[in-house]
Amino acid sequence: MKRIQVAKIVRWLMHLHYDIRTEGGELLRDGKVHLLLPNHPAYVEPPMLCAEFWDVILRPMCDEAFFRKPVSGWALRLAGAIMVPDLPATSADNREASAAKARQLTSTALQTLANGEDLLIYPSGHIRFKPVESIGNRRLAYEICQGLFAPENKDLYAHVRVIMLRTTGLDDSLTSKQPTHFKLRRHVTMHFEDMTDNLRKWISLDRRAFNEQLEQWYNTPQ
Numbered sequence: 162m163k164r165i166q167v168a169k170i171v172r173w174l175m176h177l178h179y180d181i182r183t184e185g186g187e188l189l190r191d192g193k194v195h196l197l198l199p200n201h202p203a204y205v206e207p208p209m210l211c212a213e214f215w216d217v218i219l220r221p222m223c224d225e226a227f228f229r230k231p232v233s234g235w236a237l238r239l240a241g242a243i244m245v246p247d248l249p250a251t252s253a254d255n256r257e258a259s260a261a262k263a264r265q266l267t268s269t270a271l272q273t274l275a276n277g278e279d280l281l282i283y284p285s286g287h288i289r290f291k292p293v294e295s296i297g298n299r300r301l302a303y304e305i306c307q308g309l310f311a312p313e314n315k316d317l318y319a320h321v322r323v324i325m326l327r328t329t330g331l332d333d334s335l336t337s338k339q340p341t342h343f344k345l346r347r348h349v350t351m352h353f354e355d356m357t358d359n360l361r362k363w364i365s366l367d368r369r370a371f372n373e374q375l376e377q378w379y380n381t382p383q
Contacts, residue, residue, distance in 0.1 A: 164239050168215035175209055180346055185353035188324050189217045195279045196309065198302055198356075199326035200294045200379040201287065205336040206328050210281075211240060213351065220273060221281040222266075222301075243269060243280075245301075267304045274309070274321050284375050290338045294379035296372040303368045310361050325356045327379055 175181065189195060197219060199210065211219060222243045227233045246262055273280050284302035285294055296302075309318050330349035333342040356378070363374045 164218075165215055167236075167239065168212045171208055172212035172215060175205075175212055178345075178347060179209070180348045181209065181213060181351065182349070183213065183351045183353070185355075186214065186351065188322070188353050188355055189214055189219075189279070191322075193322045194274055194277050194320050195219075196274060196305065196321060196323045197279065197281045197326060198284055198323065198375070199281070200328060201283045201285055201289055202328055203331040203334050203337040204288060205334065206331055207281075208236070209349070210326070210328075210351070217279065219279050219281040222270065222283075224286075243273065263300065263304070266301065267308060270301070270305045271308045271318075275317055277320075284372065288338050292332055292339065294376055296376055298369055299372065300368060302375070303364075303371050306360050306364045306371075310364050321357075322355055323357045323360045325354050325375075325378060327352045327354075327381075 189197070199206070201207075207221065211221075218241070220241050220243060221237070222245050223237055224245050225247045228237055228242075228244055245266060270280055270282065282302060282305070284299060285296045286299050286301065289295065306323070308314060309321060309323070328349065328351050330347060331337055332339055334347060335341050335343065359374075363371050366374070
């Protein structure tokens, strides 16, 4: 109950400044299990998402650094977030240790979905610094989808839908990493789309090509 109360308060505060329009949000309330893959235009977008959909329990995966901060750490634990551990820079000495941590993280994500819980991850892994989403060679979304759509897991994850979210209107906001422009009232659109069939096809590509497909969708003007 505490999580819901906090989310409702945050939603009320958000609407004092943001005019938020959602498209396809009913997809998160269809009784299925969801892997939600959003773009990441600003720091305010994750709490906006969770507050706007206060009645949907989305378990986010978030970097360890945010768990160490008092406010964000409290909010993440309240949301039941899954910690993404800091991985050391790749070298001959720690490459295998980093790979093992990455495999464990993918396993945790897939087990969360198998348990019937909605999972929220950001394919880029970071807030964007320019007007377009850039995922590069990041691996988490790709490897989760590999497990999700593996032929041997067809029955295990038949109930899972992959929803992509494109949020616009926050690029030049005060919580973005781009040149800011203050607006008394800011219009934000959150567009949800069921991309399960698309992701099932894209997973046959290599990781970089898969990520390019995600980038193209995120960067397509509405």
